[in-house]
Amino acid sequence: VSKRLEGKTVVITGASSGIGRSCAFEFARTVPRGGLKLVLTARRVDRLREIAAQIRDEVGDGVRVLPVQLDVADPAQVRGFVAGLPEEFRDVDVLVNNAGLVKGVARAPEIAEEDMNIMFQTNVTGLINMTQAILPIFKARPDGGAGDIINIGSIAGREPYAGGSIYCATKAAVRAFTDALRQELIATRIRVMEIDPGQVETEFSIVRYYGDKAKADAVYAGCDPLTPDDVAEVVVFVAGRRQNVVVADTLVFPNHQA
């Protein structure tokens, strides 16, 4: 795996916590030398800077890390992000579309408009904004293009549940978009892949309950959720396959959720 990822430039969205943060560490640990470049993006740039420093402490200068403040829901920011990438990080090889959130638990008639909008704008439009902005870099490569798009969906996109209709709908939209894009790019060396986690213990539930940590902790009480590292290992695995191997669609959940 590490040989194939040498020299690659990887952009991760939502890298300030949870799965995205773990992906940053997992890529760095897998390719500690060999010219890996990581572009870590999220809105909380202070956190990204801390993570960049931690990676530097752990693997030294073997991995170049660029923290960039970016709200994926803002198309102008996304365009500006790609246009403003420093030369060293411009030749992106892998895009991990991970940024996403759930807000509130409510039956469909009671869903707050604001919550609905932020979920669609982040999970769906944000992911599409990033994809559209990065694809020209992939397509500029010979033979129709090359590169990897790894979308983080959710088991919620396959198995909708009461009280989560909007979040589930956003993740079903991610699936549909991912599958259609894969077909559009079938004759290229651009791989479009999706990883759908089940329950993972991150800040996800804290966001869901508007910052109420006690409510979030209760979600994980008595079960044995995945860690964000578990998912990050799968992300790096699919990115590290031989170019002709497309691990198109992966469902990964803790045993109790089976």
Ligand code: NDP
């Ligand atoms: P976290 O809340 O820990 O991380 C979410 C990340 O997304 C944060 O880094 C956050 O950064 C970022 N983010 C949110 N909104 C935006 C935005 N507008 N622009 C840029 N970044 C944004 O949760 P997870 O790690 O669990 O979530 C990661 C992905 O995994 C999401 O897509 C989620 O839907 C999916 N998932 C999670 C599961 C779980 O059980 N935890 C299960 C299945 C899927 P910041 O706030 O700094 O912008």
